[in-house]
Amino acid sequence: xxxxxxxxxxxxxxxxxxxLGFRLxxxxxxxxxxxxxxxxxxxxxxxxxxxPPETGEIRWKGEPIRRAGESFRADLCYLGHxxxxxxxxxxxxxxxxxxxxxxxxLSEDDALDALEQVGLAGREDLACKYLSQGQKRRVALARLxxxxxxxWVLDEPFVAxxxxxxxxxxxLISAHLQRGGLAVMTTHQRxxxxxxxxxxxxxx
Amino acid sequence: xxxxxxxxxxxxxxxxxxxxxxxxxxxxxxxxxVSLFPLGIGPEPDLLRKLAPGVLWVAALLATMLSLPRxxxxxxxxxxxxxxxxxxxxxxxxxxxKVIAHWLVSGLPLALIAPVLGIQFDLSTDALLVLTGxxxxxxxxxxxxxxxxxxLTLGLRGGGVLLSLLVLPLYIxxxxxxxxxxxxxxxxxxxxxxxxLLAAMTCASIGFAPWAAAAALKIALE
Amino acid sequence: xxxxxxLYRFASPAxxxxxxxxxxxxxxxxxxxxxxAGLYVGMLVAPTDFQQGEGYRIIFIHVPASWxxxxxxxxxxxxxxxxxxFNTRLSGMMAQxxxxxxxxxxxxxxxxxALWGKPMWGTWWVWDARLTSELILLFLYIGYMALTAxxxxxxxxxxxxxLLLLVGVVNVPIIYFSxxxxxxxxxxxxxxxxxxxxxxxxxxxxxxxxxxxxxYSIAVALMRVRTxxxxxxxxxxxxxxxxxxxxx
Numbered sequence: 001x002x003x004x005x006x007x008x009x010x011x012x013x014x015x016x017x018x019x020l021g022f023r024l025x026x027x028x029x030x031x032x033x034x035x036x037x038x039x040x041x042x043x044x045x046x047x048x049x050x051x052p053p054e055t056g057e058i059r060w061k062g063e064p065i066r067r068a069g070e071s072f073r074a075d076l077c078y079l080g081h082x083x084x085x086x087x088x089x090x091x092x093x094x095x096x097x098x099x100x101x102x103x104x105x106l107s108e109d110d111a112l113d114a115l116e117q118v119g120l121a122g123r124e125d126l127a128c129k130y131l132s133q134g135q136k137r138r139v140a141l142a143r144l145x146x147x148x149x150x151x152w153v154l155d156e157p158f159v160a161x162x163x164x165x166x167x168x169x170x171x172l173i174s175a176h177l178q179r180g181g182l183a184v185m186t187t188h189q190r191x192x193x194x195x196x197x198x199x200x201x202x203x204x
Numbered sequence: 205x206x207x208x209x210x211x212x213x214x215x216x217x218x219x220x221x222x223x224x225x226x227x228x229x230x231x232x233x234x235x236x237x238v239s240l241f242p243l244g245i246g247p248e249p250d251l252l253r254k255l256a257p258g259v260l261w262v263a264a265l266l267a268t269m270l271s272l273p274r275x276x277x278x279x280x281x282x283x284x285x286x287x288x289x290x291x292x293x294x295x296x297x298x299x300x301x302k303v304i305a306h307w308l309v310s311g312l313p314l315a316l317i318a319p320v321l322g323i324q325f326d327l328s329t330d331a332l333l334v335l336t337g338x339x340x341x342x343x344x345x346x347x348x349x350x351x352x353x354x355x356l357t358l359g360l361r362g363g364g365v366l367l368s369l370l371v372l373p374l375y376i377x378x379x380x381x382x383x384x385x386x387x388x389x390x391x392x393x394x395x396x397x398x399x400x401l402l403a404a405m406t407c408a409s410i411g412f413a414p415w416a417a418a419a420a421l422k423i424a425l426e
Numbered sequence: 427x428x429x430x431x432x433l434y435r436f437a438s439p440a441x442x443x444x445x446x447x448x449x450x451x452x453x454x455x456x457x458x459x460x461x462x463a464g465l466y467v468g469m470l471v472a473p474t475d476f477q478q479g480e481g482y483r484i485i486f487i488h489v490p491a492s493w494x495x496x497x498x499x500x501x502x503x504x505x506x507x508x509x510x511x512f513n514t515r516l517s518g519m520m521a522q523x524x525x526x527x528x529x530x531x532x533x534x535x536x537x538x539x540a541l542w543g544k545p546m547w548g549t550w551w552v553w554d555a556r557l558t559s560e561l562i563l564l565f566l567y568i569g570y571m572a573l574t575a576x577x578x579x580x581x582x583x584x585x586x587x588x589l590l591l592l593v594g595v596v597n598v599p600i601i602y603f604s605x606x607x608x609x610x611x612x613x614x615x616x617x618x619x620x621x622x623x624x625x626x627x628x629x630x631x632x633x634x635x636x637x638x639x640x641x642y643s644i645a646v647a648l649m650r651v652r653t654x655x656x657x658x659x660x661x662x663x664x665x666x667x668x669x670x671x672x673x674x
Contacts, residue, residue, distance in 0.1 A: 012579060013661045048290060050425050074292035082283025086215075088222040100211045101298075102291050127222075352593055356586050360576045369572050370590060373565040374597050377604040384608065405600075416593055423585040 001025055002047070002151065002182055006056035009042050016042055017203055021056070026150070026180045027196045029173070031187065034203030040186040041081075041155060043203065047184055048078045048153050060151070074103070077149045081156055083140040087129035091115055091139045094128060098143055106146060114145035117168075134160055141165075144172055152176060154185040166191060208293045212301025213308075219278075220309045226271065227309050234267040234314055238321045249326040256325035257335065257386035264314050264339055264382075265375050268346045271310045272371070273364045275302060275354040276421065289425055295418035299355075303347045303414055311343025331386055334395045338385040341399060342378045345406040348413035349374050355420035378405060438516050439655045440664040446648040453648065457641035464634030472627045481545045485628075488538035490636035491531045492556070494643060495563055498528035502570075503595035506588030516651075518584025519658070521591060522574055523650035527643045529567035535560050555609035559602050566594045580658050 001024060008018040016039030024030050032040045045051040047058060049065045049072065058065050065072045085094045092111055099106035115124055118138040128136055137160055144152070152173070158166050170193045173183055177195040220227060241259045242252060279285040288298045318339050319332045327335065353371035357363040385398035468486035475482040502521045509517030539557050540550045551557070570590055577583035659665045 045426075050286065050289065050422075052426070070292045070294070073290050076290060078286070078290050080283050080286055082281075082286070084283035084287045086219060086282065086284065088219050093218075097211075097215050098287065101208070101215070101288060103208065103293060352589075356573060356590055357576070362576065366572055366576055369565075370569045373562050373569060373601070374593070376562060377597075377600050380604045380608045412596075416589065420586060420589050423582055423589065426582065 002058070002060055002184070003062075004047070004056065004058045007043070007046060007058070008054040008056055009039050009046065009051075010054045011039075011042060018055075020201075020203075022199065022201055024182050024184070024199065025197075026182060027177050028182060029177055029193060029195050029198045030182075030184045031198065031200045032184065032203065033186075033200060038203040040203060044078075044153055044155050044184065044186060048076060049073070075149050076151050076153065077144070077147050078153045079140065079144065079155065079157060081159070083136050085128050085136060085139050088127055090125050090127055091120055091131070091142070092124040094139055095142055110146050111142075114142040115139075117145050118142045119165075134162070137161065138165070141169060144169075144176075147176075148179075150181050152181060152183040152185075154183065156186055156188070158187055158189055158191055170194075205293075205297060208291070208297050209301040209304065212288070212298050213305040216302055216305030217308060220305065226274075227313060230267050230270045230310055231313050231317060233270060234263050235317065235321065237263040237266060239324065242324065252325045253327060253390065256322060256327055256331075257383040257390070259325070260318055260321060260335065260339075260386075261342075261379050261383040264318070264343065265346065265372065265379060267314060268310050268343060268350060269368055269371065271306065272350040272354045273357070273367055275306055275351060276358050277354075277363070280358055280424075285421070286425065289421065295421060296415040299351055299414035299417045299421070300410070303344075303351050303410065303417075306351070307344045307347040311339070311347055314343060315339040327386075328390070331389045334389040334399070335386045337399060338382045338395070338402060341402040341406055342382040345378050345402070345409040346375060348406075348409035349378075351417040352413055352420060355417040355424060358421065358424040378402065381405070438514065439519070439659055440662070442516055443652055443655050443664075443668075446652050450645050450648050453641045453645035457638050457645060460634050460638035460641060464631055464638050467627060467634055468631035472631050473625055478546060481542065484538050484542045486631050486635045488535060488542060489632050490639045491534040491538065492560060493636055494639045495528055495531035495535055495560065497640075498524050498531060498643060499563060499566070499591075499598070500595065502528065503591045506591040509584060509588050510592070515581075515584070518580075518588060519651050519654045520647065521587060522584070523647045523654055524643070525567060525571050525574075526650070527646050529564060529571065531639070531643070532560055532564040532567055536564065553609070555602075555606040558605050558609070562601055562605070563598070566598070570594070 003021075003023045005021045007020040009016040009020075016037075020043070022030060032043060034040050042051060046053050047065075049058075052066070060068055060072045060075065063072075084098070085091075086097070089097065092108070092115065095111040095114065096106060096108065099111070112124060115121065118141055120135060120138055120142070123131065123135065128139060131139070141157070154173075157169060157173075161169065170191050173185075174194045177183060177193075238260055241255065245251060245255065276285060279288065289295055291298065315336050319336050322332045322335050350367075350371050353367045353374075356370060357367045360366060381398045381402045385395035385402065387395075388398055389395040464486065468483060472483070474480055502524050505517040505521040505524070508514060509521070536557065539560070543552060544550050570587055573590055574583040574587040577586060656665055656668070660669075
C-alpha cells in the first residue's frame with residue numbers, strides 16, 4: 001500500500017539520509033527511530049507530501065503521492081507535534097471545524113463522544129486557552145477517535161501523556177490496525193501496541 | 205468546492221469575532237491616520253477636498269496591511285496550516301476562504317467608516333458615495349494581493365516590514381483607480397470608468413491571487 | 427529517467443562554473459569595445475541638439491539603462507519560470523545574480539533622468555509616467571532582493587523569489603498602464619524623454635551603449651553566479667577541489 005524507494009533528504013547543507021526505502025501493507029505499523037536530528041520528522045513530512053524528497057519516490061496504492069494529490073490526502077490523517085487547535089475555540093468547535101476542513105462528516109454527538117473518551121467531558125464548551133497543555137494535547141488526539149481514514153501518520157503521539165492515556169492511545173492505534181489501517185509513527189518511548197506486524201526503521 | 209471556501213471563511217470569521225480588538229484597532233488606525241492629515245496640512249476646505257481621495261486611499265492601504273502578517277502566521281504557529289494543506293481540497297480554495305474572511309473583517313469596515321471620514325474633508329454626497337463604492341470594490345483586491353505577500357513572508361524575520369515592501373508596489377494600480385474614481389467625481393467627470401476597472405482588478409485578483417498564495421504556502425511549508 | 431534528471435541537476439553548477447569562468451573575459455571585452463564605440467559616437471559624432479544643447483548626451487546612459495532595467499526583470503522572470511517548472515537549481519542562482527544589476531540599471535536610469543531633468547525642465551524630478559514606472563520597478567527589484575535575503579534556506583529563497591518575480595511580471599504591465607493613465611488624467615508634466623526626430627547617429631550611439639550595458643550585465647551576472655555557486659555548494663566535492671587547488 002505505502003512504498004518508498006531510494007529516498008534522500010537534504011536539509012540546508014546536511015544530508016540527513018539517502019537510499020532509504022520501506023514497504024507497508026494494510027494492518028502494519030512502522031516505527032521510525034533515531035536520535036534527535038536524524039531526520040524522523042523530515043521523513044514524516046515526506047510521507048505526507050509536504051516535503052519533496054531530493055531523490056526517490058513515495059507511492060500510495062501504487063501511485064506516486066505527488067501525482068495522486070487529493071486522492072492520497074483523502075486517505076491520510078496526520079498528527080504533528082503541534083496540536084493544530086485554535087485557542088479561541090472550544091474543544092467541540094475545534095473538533096467539528098477540523099473535521100469540516102478535512103472534508104469529513106462528523107456529527108456533534110460523535111464529537112462529544114470522542115471528547116468524552118479523551119477525558120474532556122464537561123470541558124466541551126470552555127475555550128481551549130483555558131485548558132492545560134495535557135488537555136490541549138487530548139483535544140488534538142480526540143480527532144483520532146472517529147478517524148476512519150486508512151493511513152495514520154503520527155509524530156511523537158505519546159509525548160506528554162500520562163500512563164492511562166498512553167494505554168488508551170495504544171489501544172486506539174491497535175484498533176485502527178486491526179481494521180486494516182496503516183500507521184507510521186515516530187516515538188522515543190517504546191509502547192506496546194498489540195498489532196499484527198510491526199516494522200522498524202532506524203535512521204542514523 | 206464552495207463548501208470548503210465557506211468552511212474556512214466561517215472558521216476565520218468566528219475566530220475574528222472572538223478577537224474583536226484586532227478589527228477595532230485596524231479601524232482606529234485608519235481613522236487616526238486620516239485625521240492626522242488636516243493637522244499636518246491645515247484646515248483649508250479646498251485643499252482638503254483635493255487631497256481627500258488620496259489620503260483616504262493611502263490610509264486604507266496601510267490599514268489593510270496591518271492585519272496581513274497574521275493572515276497565515278497564526279495557523280502556521282499552531283499547526284493548523286499543515287492540516288489545511290493536507291486537506292483533500294486544492295489549497296487555493298482554502299486561501300480563497302481566508303481572503304474572503306480577511307476582507308470582511310478588514311476591508312468592509314473601512315468602506316463603512318470612510319464616508320464619515322470623507323465628511324471631515326468636506327466631500328460632496330456624490331463623492332462620498334463613490335468613495336464608499338470604490339473602497340468596497342477595491343479592498344478585495346488588496347486582500348488577495350496581500351495574501352501572496354503574507355504567504356511569501358510566512359515565518360521570516362522582519363516579516364511585517366518585508367511584507368509591505370513586497371505588497372505596496374503591487375497595490376499601486378488599486379490606489380490609482382480608487383483615488384481616481386473619487387477625483388473624477390469631484391471634478392465632475394464621473395467615476396464609472398474607474399469603478400469598473402477597480403471591479404475588474406478585484407475579479408482578477410480574487411481569481412488568481414489565492415492560487416499564487418497557495419503555491420507560496422507550499423514553498424513555506426517544505 | 428530519474429537518474430538522468432539527477433545527474434543534470436547535480437552536474438549543472440559544477441559544469442556551469444568553469445564555463446562561466448571562460449565566458450566572462452569575452453563578455454567583458456565585448457562590453458568594453460561596444461562601450462568605447464558607443465561613447466565615441468555619442469560624445470563626438472552625434473550632433474549637438476539644437477534645443478537641448480550638449481546636455482542631452484546623458485541619454486546615451488539614460489536610455490540604455492532604462493531598457494536594460496526592464497529587460498533584466500523579464501530575464502529574471504524567465505529564469506524564475508524555468509526554475510519553478512523544472513526545479514533546476516541554476517535558474518534561481520541566475521535570477522539572484524541578475525537582481526543587483528537590474529536594480530543598478532533602474533537606479534542609474536532614475537539618477538540620469540534627474541540629472542537630465544534639472545537643466546532641461548529646471549527640476550530634478552517630475553512625476554512623468556516613465557520615471558514613475560521606473561521608480562516602481564526599482565521598488566520591485568528591492569522587494570525581490572529583500573525577500574531572497576530574508577530567507578536562510580537557499581532553495582526556499584529561490585522558489586519564493588521566483589514566485590514573486592512571476593507575480594511581479596504579471597503586474598508590471600498593469601502598473602505601467604495605470605501609471606500612464608494616471609499621468610494623462612492629471613495632465614502633469616507629460617514630457618517625452620526620447621524626443622522625436624532623432625538623428626540617426628544618436629540612435630546608433632544609444633544602440634551601441636545598450637549593447638555595452640547588455641554585455642556588461644551578462645559578465646557581471648556570471649561573476650556573481652560563480653560566487654553564489656561557491657557559497658551554496660561549498661560542501662560538495664567539486665567546490666572543495668577548486669578551493670583546494672587554489673585556482674579561480
